[in-house]
Amino acid sequence: MYDKTILEQAKALRSGEISSLELTKIYLNRINNLNSEINAFISIDEQGALEQAKQADQRLKTADASLLTGIPIAHKDLFCTKGIKTTCASRMLSNFIPPYESHVSEQYKQHGAVMLGKTNMDEFGMGSTNENSFFGKVKNPWDYSAIPGGSSGGSAAAVAAGMVAAATGSDTGGSIRQPASHCGITGIKPTYGRVSRYGMIAYASSLDQAGVMTKTAEDAAIMLSAIANYDCRDSTCANMPNVDYRKTINNSIEGLKIGIYKDHFSSGLNPDIANSINTAIAELKKLGATIVDIELPHSKYCIPVYYVIAPAEASSNLARFDGVHFGYRCDNPKDLQDLYIRSRNEGFGEEVKRRIISGTFVLSKSHQGEFYKKAQQIRRLIKDDFIDAFKSCDVIISPNVSKAACDLGVMKDPLSMYLSDLYTLSVNLAGLPAMSVPVGFSGSRPVGMQIIGKPFSEAHLLNIAHKFQQHTDWHQQQPTISEVID
Numbered sequence: 001m002y003d004k005t006i007l008e009q010a011k012a013l014r015s016g017e018i019s020s021l022e023l024t025k026i027y028l029n030r031i032n033n034l035n036s037e038i039n040a041f042i043s044i045d046e047q048g049a050l051e052q053a054k055q056a057d058q059r060l061k062t063a064d065a066s067l068l069t070g071i072p073i074a075h076k077d078l079f080c081t082k083g084i085k086t087t088c089a090s091r092m093l094s095n096f097i098p099p100y101e102s103h104v105s106e107q108y109k110q111h112g113a114v115m116l117g118k119t120n121m122d123e124f125g126m127g128s129t130n131e132n133s134f135f136g137k138v139k140n141p142w143d144y145s146a147i148p149g150g151s152s153g154g155s156a157a158a159v160a161a162g163m164v165a166a167a168t169g170s171d172t173g174g175s176i177r178q179p180a181s182h183c184g185i186t187g188i189k190p191t192y193g194r195v196s197r198y199g200m201i202a203y204a205s206s207l208d209q210a211g212v213m214t215k216t217a218e219d220a221a222i223m224l225s226a227i228a229n230y231d232c233r234d235s236t237c238a239n240m241p242n243v244d245y246r247k248t249i250n251n252s253i254e255g256l257k258i259g260i261y262k263d264h265f266s267s268g269l270n271p272d273i274a275n276s277i278n279t280a281i282a283e284l285k286k287l288g289a290t291i292v293d294i295e296l297p298h299s300k301y302c303i304p305v306y307y308v309i310a311p312a313e314a315s316s317n318l319a320r321f322d323g324v325h326f327g328y329r330c331d332n333p334k335d336l337q338d339l340y341i342r343s344r345n346e347g348f349g350e351e352v353k354r355r356i357i358s359g360t361f362v363l364s365k366s367h368q369g370e371f372y373k374k375a376q377q378i379r380r381l382i383k384d385d386f387i388d389a390f391k392s393c394d395v396i397i398s399p400n401v402s403k404a405a406c407d408l409g410v411m412k413d414p415l416s417m418y419l420s421d422l423y424t425l426s427v428n429l430a431g432l433p434a435m436s437v438p439v440g441f442s443g444s445r446p447v448g449m450q451i452i453g454k455p456f457s458e459a460h461l462l463n464i465a466h467k468f469q470q471h472t473d474w475h476q477q478q479p480t481i482s483e484v485i486d
Contacts (some may be wrong), residue, residue, distance in 0.1 A: 001026055002162040003478060006219040009165060010067045013060055014408060020060065020070030024053040024114050027072045031116065031163045034481065036210065037245060038139050039159040042077050042313045043085050044117035052114045059112050063087030067222050069112030074167040076155050077118035078125060079105050080160050080199040084115075088201050089133040090123045091319050092328045102199025103234065104168055104210050113315060116164055120154030122348045124318065125203040126171055127151050128420050129411050130179070132351045140183060141479040142445055146405040156183040166214040166223050172203050173306055174424025176211045180436040180450025182405040184436035186465065187213040188220050191456045192431035193238040195224075196231030205236075207306075207428045210246045215244035216475050217465035226459060240456065248459045249308055250464045254288030255434045256464065259393030261296045264423060270403040271373065276440030290443065294389040294396065298381040302426040305382070307418055308362050308375035309429075314352075315359030321347065331475070354414065370373035383430040386452075392468060395464060396452040404442035423450060433458050437465045438474040446477075 001023055012018045028046055035041050049072065056070035076083060078088045080098035087093045105115065109246040110328050122132040130138040130153025140146040141161035152169030155279065156179035159167050170252045171189035180187025188211050195210040202208060212223040222245075229242045258281065265274055269308040281291065323329040324342025332340035332348055348356070362371035389396060400423055402423040427434045432455060436448035452459045 002030055002465060005216050006067065006071055006165050006214065006222050009071055012273045020053040020056040020114060020289060021050065024049050024072050024116070025071065027116055027164060030163060034161055034163055035120045037061055037144065038141060038157050039136050039341060040119055040138055040144055040154045040161065040163055040315060041074070041117045042087055042089060042120050042135050042154070044083055048084070049114050049116045056082050056112045056114060066111045066226070068108065068226055070114060070353055071165050071337045072114045073108060073115050074116050074119050074155065074158055074164040075105055076121055076152050076167065077227060078121065078201040079168060080201065081105050084118065086118065086201070086406060087134070087137055088124045089121045090348065091134045092354070094134060094328065096215050098199070098325060100199060103196035103231045104200065104227050107229070111226050116154035119158055119167055122153070122353050123149040123223060125175055125208070125312070126351050126355055128174070128178055128417050130154065131312065131408065132349055134349060139403050140445070141410070141481060142184060143405070144444070145407050146407055146445055147182065147411070149182035149405060151175040152213065152215040153179045155482050156180055156185060156187065159183070159185050159213050159215065162478070166212060167484070169211050169213050170200060171209050171211050171428065172207045173421050173428050177400045177424050177436040177448070177450055178420070180213055181400040182446060184438045184446030184448070184474070185215060186217050186220050186435065186437055186475060188213065188224060188458065188461065189427070189433060190224065190228060191238070191433045192460050193236050194240070194458065195227050196234040196434070197232040198231055202317040204310040205267060205317060206313060207310055209428070217462050217469055218246065218249060220435070221249050221440055221462045221466070224462075228458070238456070243459060245459050245462050249463050251463050252288065253284070253464055253467050256289040256395070257285070257393040258284065258289050258293050259292050259294040259389050259396040261294050261299070261396065261398065264398040267368035269399055269401055270442060272440070272442035273399050273401070273447050275405065277397065277399060277449045280439040280449050280472070281430070284464070284468060285472055287471065296385045296387050296389060296426070298378060299426045301378050302382060302429060303418055303422060306421070306425040306429060307358070308371050309379065309455040311359030312372050315356045315363060318352070319324070323347070332428060351414070379429045382426050386430045390454050395461065398450045398452065400436050400448050400450045404445035404447055427452055431455065433461055435461050435465060437468060438477070440474060
C-alpha cells in the first residue's frame, strides 16, 4: 500500500479495504526498516501517529472526512509542531519543543492527516545537498552513494522510498524542486505568500515559501489545497480564497505557450538532462502546446544576488539564537560576551556561520549600499524579465539542476554548491510558483523538469504536470530497496 498515491489510499480507506491504523503501521514499519540507512527522519512520533490514525478511522465513518483524513504524512523539521521537537537540523535547536503549531501543520491536522514525524534537512535550510545537518547526511533512495538534494532532502527521500505518502518542504532558492528532481518525485513551490509562513522557522523571510512533495501532480494538488488559504498571522500571506486545485487538473492544455530561454540549455547542462527535458517538451507539444523563445537577460546575476540577499536576511533572523532566550547554551560561560560567542559558535554548523558572517558584512553601514541595495535593484530587474517573458508565453520550462545527483561528499566547495542553484534561484527572487516533475534518468539517477508559472498560477502548473503524467510513467518509477522487510 505504500506504493499507492494519496488518491488511491483515500479510496481504499473509504471502501474499508484498509484502515488508517493499518496504513500507518505499514509506514511506521517501513520507516523502522529504512531510516537507519537513509536517515530521512530526525524524529518519529509513533505513539502520536497511532493515536491520530485511530481518530481518523472514527472520522472516516462520518461526512466530515477529507481526502487527507487518515493519510500518513511528514513535515520538514522547520515547521513548528506543538509538543513535538522541531530542530531545523541544528544543534542550536536540538531540544526545542514548540508551544504552538505552524499554519501548515495545523491545516493538515484539521484535515485529519496522520503526522508520522519530522524529516531531515540542511541546517536552517542552508544547503543544496542535505549534508549540512547536525543529525547526519541523508542518502538518495535511488543510490545510497548519492545526495538527495537539499535542503528538503529528508522529505524528498522519504516520499521516494515509500516511507510516507507525502511530505511538506520549504523552498528558499530551490529547496523543494532540486531534491524532487534528484529523487524522482513531484514537488511544488507556490507563489510567495500563497501559503502562510506562520510557525515556519525563518531562513530568508522574503524568499522562504512552504510547499509539498508527493508522488504525482494530483497528489500535490490535494496536499496544496489543504494549506493554500489566508492566515492573518502572516503579514505576507495573500488574502485570497481557498482553491481546490483538483477542479481544473484535467483541463486541456491545447494552445499552451511554453517559453524557452535558450541559455538554460547551453553547454553547461548535462546532455542526459537536456534530452530528457526536450523529450518531455515534445510530449507536451503532442498535447497541443507550442514553443516560444524568450529572454531572461538578468537571470545570469541570480546567484550573486541571492547570496547577498539571503545571507543578509539570515543574519537578521538568526540573531535571536544567542544562548539566552532559547536554544543551545554553552557550558560555564565566563561572562555575557563569552556566552554569546561560544553558544553561537558551538550551536551553528559551518555553512550557517558562513552565511551569517557574509550577511552581516553586506548589511554593514560601509557596505550596505555597495552590496545589499544593489542586489535588491537587480532583483527587481530579474522580476521584470519574467513579467516581460510572460507577455508571450503561459509557462516557462527549464532544468532544475545542471546534472543529476552527485555523489555524497563531492560538493565540498561552497562555491560549487552555490552554483548548483543556477536554474532555481531567480524564481524565488521573483516570487513565482514553480514545480519539478520527473522526466527521465541520467544513468540510474532521476531527472526532473522545472515548470515556472505566473503569480498564483499553481492550478495551471498542476494541470500541465498532471496531463503530462497521464501520458508518461516517469512518476511511477520507484527505487529498488531490497533490504526492506515488509
